[in-house]
Amino acid sequence: MTIQTPVGRRGFLATAVAGGFSLGFSFPWTSAEAAEVQELNAWVVIHPDDKVVIRIARSEMGQGTLTGLAQLVAEELGCDWSKVTTEYPTPGENVRRHRVWKNFSTGGSRGIRESNQYVREGGAIAREMLIAAAAAEWKVPAAECKAADSKVTHSSGKSATYGQLAAAAAKLEPPKEVTLKDPKDWKIAGKPLKRLDTLPKLTGQMVYGIDVRLPGMLIAAVHACPVHGGKLKSFDGAKVEKMPGVKKVLSIDSNAVVVVADTYWNARTALEKLPVQWDIGKAGEIQQDQITAMLKEGLDASEAFVGNKAGDAKAAIDGAARKVEAVYAFPWQSHANMEPMNATALYTPDKCEVWCGTQNGEAALAAAAEAAELPVGKCDVYKQMLGTGFGRRGRADYVRQAVLVAKQMPGTPVKLIWSREEDMTHDTYHPTTMCKLTGGLDKDGKLVGLHVRISGQSILAGLAPQNLQKGMDPATFQGFAAGGAEAAYGYNVPNLLIDHAMRNPHLTPGFWRGVNTNQNAVYMECFMDELAEAAGQDPLAFRLKMLKPKYAAVLEATAEKAGYGKPLPAGHFHGIAQIMGYGSYVAGVAEVSVSSDGVLKIHKITAGTDPGHIVNPAQVERQIAGSFVYGLSAALYGEITLKDGAVEQTNFDSYNVMRMDEMPRVEATLVPSGGFWGGVGEPTIAVAAPAVLNAIHKATGKRVRILPLMNNDLKKGA
Amino acid sequence: MAVLNVNGKSLQANADPRTPLLWVLRDTLGLTGTKYGCGIAQCGACTVHIDGVATRSCQVPLSAVASGKKIVTIEGLAQDGKLNRIQQAWLDNDVPQCGYCQSGMIMAATALLAAKPNPTDADIDAAMTNICRCGTYQQVREAIHAAAKA
Ligand code: FES
Numbered sequence: 001m002t003i004q005t006p007v008g009r010r011g012f013l014a015t016a017v018a019g020g021f022s023l024g025f026s027f028p029w030t031s032a033e034a035a036e037v038q039e040l041n042a043w044v045v046i047h048p049d050d051k052v053v054i055r056i057a058r059s060e061m062g063q064g065t066l067t068g069l070a071q072l073v074a075e076e077l078g079c080d081w082s083k084v085t086t087e088y089p090t091p092g093e094n095v096r097r098h099r100v101w102k103n104f105s106t107g108g109s110r111g112i113r114e115s116n117q118y119v120r121e122g123g124a125i126a127r128e129m130l131i132a133a134a135a136a137e138w139k140v141p142a143a144e145c146k147a148a149d150s151k152v153t154h155s156s157g158k159s160a161t162y163g164q165l166a167a168a169a170a171k172l173e174p175p176k177e178v179t180l181k182d183p184k185d186w187k188i189a190g191k192p193l194k195r196l197d198t199l200p201k202l203t204g205q206m207v208y209g210i211d212v213r214l215p216g217m218l219i220a221a222v223h224a225c226p227v228h229g230g231k232l233k234s235f236d237g238a239k240v241e242k243m244p245g246v247k248k249v250l251s252i253d254s255n256a257v258v259v260v261a262d263t264y265w266n267a268r269t270a271l272e273k274l275p276v277q278w279d280i281g282k283a284g285e286i287q288q289d290q291i292t293a294m295l296k297e298g299l300d301a302s303e304a305f306v307g308n309k310a311g312d313a314k315a316a317i318d319g320a321a322r323k324v325e326a327v328y329a330f331p332w333q334s335h336a337n338m339e340p341m342n343a344t345a346l347y348t349p350d351k352c353e354v355w356c357g358t359q360n361g362e363a364a365l366a367a368a369a370e371a372a373e374l375p376v377g378k379c380d381v382y383k384q385m386l387g388t389g390f391g392r393r394g395r396a397d398y399v400r401q402a403v404l405v406a407k408q409m410p411g412t413p414v415k416l417i418w419s420r421e422e423d424m425t426h427d428t429y430h431p432t433t434m435c436k437l438t439g440g441l442d443k444d445g446k447l448v449g450l451h452v453r454i455s456g457q458s459i460l461a462g463l464a465p466q467n468l469q470k471g472m473d474p475a476t477f478q479g480f481a482a483g484g485a486e487a488a489y490g491y492n493v494p495n496l497l498i499d500h501a502m503r504n505p506h507l508t509p510g511f512w513r514g515v516n517t518n519q520n521a522v523y524m525e526c527f528m529d530e531l532a533e534a535a536g537q538d539p540l541a542f543r544l545k546m547l548k549p550k551y552a553a554v555l556e557a558t559a560e561k562a563g564y565g566k567p568l569p570a571g572h573f574h575g576i577a578q579i580m581g582y583g584s585y586v587a588g589v590a591e592v593s594v595s596s597d598g599v600l601k602i603h604k605i606t607a608g609t610d611p612g613h614i615v616n617p618a619q620v621e622r623q624i625a626g627s628f629v630y631g632l633s634a635a636l637y638g639e640i641t642l643k644d645g646a647v648e649q650t651n652f653d654s655y656n657v658m659r660m661d662e663m664p665r666v667e668a669t670l671v672p673s674g675g676f677w678g679g680v681g682e683p684t685i686a687v688a689a690p691a692v693l694n695a696i697h698k699a700t701g702k703r704v705r706i707l708p709l710m711n712n713d714l715k716k717g718a
Numbered sequence: 719m720a721v722l723n724v725n726g727k728s729l730q731a732n733a734d735p736r737t738p739l740l741w742v743l744r745d746t747l748g749l750t751g752t753k754y755g756c757g758i759a760q761c762g763a764c765t766v767h768i769d770g771v772a773t774r775s776c777q778v779p780l781s782a783v784a785s786g787k788k789i790v791t792i793e794g795l796a797q798d799g800k801l802n803r804i805q806q807a808w809l810d811n812d813v814p815q816c817g818y819c820q821s822g823m824i825m826a827a828t829a830l831l832a833a834k835p836n837p838t839d840a841d842i843d844a845a846m847t848n849i850c851r852c853g854t855y856q857q858v859r860e861a862i863h864a865a866a867k868a
């Protein structure tokens with residue numbers, strides 16, 4: 001792992017960062033060893049000592065994409081894995097080189113599934129160039145040469161290392177076409193290799209955005225209007241200007257106040273004392289029960305966007321032998337990233353540079369240029385390690401803030417840090433929705449009609465209204481779509497209607513790991529259990545009658561691995577769930593017990609996934625277990641509520657998350673069926689909550705339909 | 719001007735005595751391995767050892783440690799370039815995801831193993847109350863057991 005260093009400023013940052021962590025190397029064209037270090041193409045750089053530098057455009061935030069993408073390139077390159085290091089190209093460099101690295105955006109579990117083809121081609125092209133260089137040198141046909149383990153070998157036994165060949169290879173024309181390896185021949189990809197970036201995370205040397213230190217740098221604490229959309233009326237900087245360490249008190253975007261000081265603590269202390277008046281307006285009168293009423297109204301509204309339709313659901317339900325109906329609700333969630341939002345900016349009238357963790361380097365660059373009012377060509381962003389992202393760091397509002405502050409102090413680098421309280425109250429929240437599900441069963445217990453009415457918030461309407469389709473937000477129907485390779489509904493139901501009454505409160509929504517699969521899986525999979533119960537059938541058997549083949553295969557494999565249907569320890573119960581998300585088919589089986597006084601224990605969750613191909617099974621298993629912690633934290637505790645228009649929860653004391661003692665054992669069953677590329681970071685998250693809720697019903701007879709669980713009493717008789 | 723004993727070195731810290739040790743370490747001394755997560759003793763990302771005891775440094779004012787108390791941070795665990803056995807177990811078990819919480823996790827685990835060389839799962843649950851939003855709890859538990867056996 002190397003840390004992004006600004007072009008031409010290697011020594012500058014390296015000496016500025018505490019701890020003496022080696023910052024790796026900057027780009028060959030700016031480095032002293034430029035003459036010897038060979039760039040074979042945008043993805044592959046080879047040093048004379050055989051060291052291979054693989055460039056990674058996507059951001060590493062814990063999900064392992066950096067290691068996985070490097071495995072794919074290294075596989076095709078045929079290099080020795082122990083010689084591999086990585087580096088991030090900067091978004092500015094990407095612009096200068098006509099987007100040679102394509103998309104930097106890291107969200108939607110897209111890292112590997114979207115870029116596997118072109119990064120593998122990058123590795124394969126470099127390999128062919130190395131072979132061609134060796135063949136030319138030895139005057140033999142390239143077809144007689146093989147590349148493996150960082151060496152090209154001729155059938156005569158002659159061989160040369162990549163480091164020896166790189167200079168000649170770099171001068172060759174890249175081949176127009178390359179053949180990629182068959183995944184069944186993979187030696188590096190597909191293997192449970194260790195991550196490349198672990199060591200500095202164990203010694204305190206890894207540099208996250210919040211750790212950036214530059215000579216002469218000051219630190220800023222920020223407080224934006226507590227009600228989203230509200231404005232700053234006035235503030236009295238003179239009251240705190242003389243406090244220890246304070247350098248400047250200012251406002252940005254007429255909605256936030258900032259104190260810049262020598263240390264974060266001094267900045268924060270003064271900010272807390274700063275007298276501020278807000279112009280909050282009508283939004284300041286909004287209370288949580290109004291949000292609930294707004295969503296409830298949508299459940300029966302006559303107008304709704306249709307996301308999936310087959311036959312005539314209403315008629316089928318009306319004519320059914322038995323009708324089942326239930327209403328579910330999913331509250332707002334905060335991302336609560338482990339590392340609060342932050343960015344460091346250095347502005348001069350002809351240059352603006354930003355150091356930060358971001359899931360979207362290009363969006364961060366665009367935000368920096370816009371805030372600096374400079375052309376993109378005069379700006380750049382140096383990506384640092386992210387202390388988690390979860391979708392929040394795809395938005396560049398914190399970058400804009402840092403640049404706006406730096407712009408008021410030209411020549412001085414400023415690191416802007418959000419307090420945990422600022423972070424939790426100025427998040428972009430997992431949208432809140434309610435859902436009414438109505439199902440019709442025929443006399444044999446077959447589901448003949450199903451209406452799923454979602455009411456609530458659209459992420460696109462809040463963040464990117466230009467992407468709405470005739471007003472509709474297709475992302476609302478994740479896991480419910482009529483077809484496609486991304487998020488299709490898995491059940492064959494002859495008469496189906498899934499629609500969305502969009503209701504948008506003022507709180508900014510956002511993409512939150514798993515996004516709308518989280519609540520959609522709860523709604524559908526818990527209701528499937530309700531339907532199975534009404535039909536007098538086992539939940540697994542009931543589902544398998546309706547599920548399409550790939551969905552059924554994963555659910556069955558997972559159920560088998562979990563020992564579903566076999567005897568469990570006394571008081572333990574199984575619950576199941578499945579969904580398709582981000583191109584992968586996933587399922588979960590939860591094993592829980594609930595004591596007579598209502599204490600829930602999640603003993604184990606068995607999870608299955610079919611993402612088509614698996615690049616690193618060890619990291620996939622970690623993503624599954626990790627996603628469950630995130631998803632279950634929301635299911636157990638997560639709830640953002642409003643009072644007077646502002647978010648009530650401010651820190652982990654009021655927004656609890658799962659800890660070690662509640663962590664279930666997670667067992668993964670990986671069943672890649674090949675032929676497609678699905679995501680890994682998010683899909684499984686959605687099955688944890690419904691599987692647990694279904695198991696709770698088995699244990700207690702109670703249906704938990706309004707999340708989070710902590711607001712429900714699981715006590716016997718309660 | 720306070721003098722602190724950090725990782726066996728005596729360091730001068732020019733900061734207000736009420737400043738939490740966390741920010742003295744990070745901003746004044748440049749030891750950024752100790753992380754800020756909550757500032758209210760909830761998350762454990764800021765855990766350091768003070769006289770051998772795992773302590774959340776966001777809750778300790780500079781004035782409380784300026785009297786020669788021995789402070790060890792994540793940067794002080796490895797000796798002569800060699801990881802301690804907990805760090806090594808973390809490496810062998812590929813524990814971190816993003817890694818942001820792991821300084822605190824490792825400091826807490828190191829203190830736990832010093833006090834209880836063979837911790838049970840219940841001991842681990844009780845001592846390891848640090849938050850990990852990536853959800854590495856399963857790997858953390860396995861690595862602590864592995865380190866205990868090492
Ligand atoms: S920052 Fe100290 S416990 Fe969270």
Ligand code: FES
Pocket residue numbers: 062338387388814815816817818819820849850851852853854
């Ligand atoms: S490893 Fe990312 S928060 Fe723990």
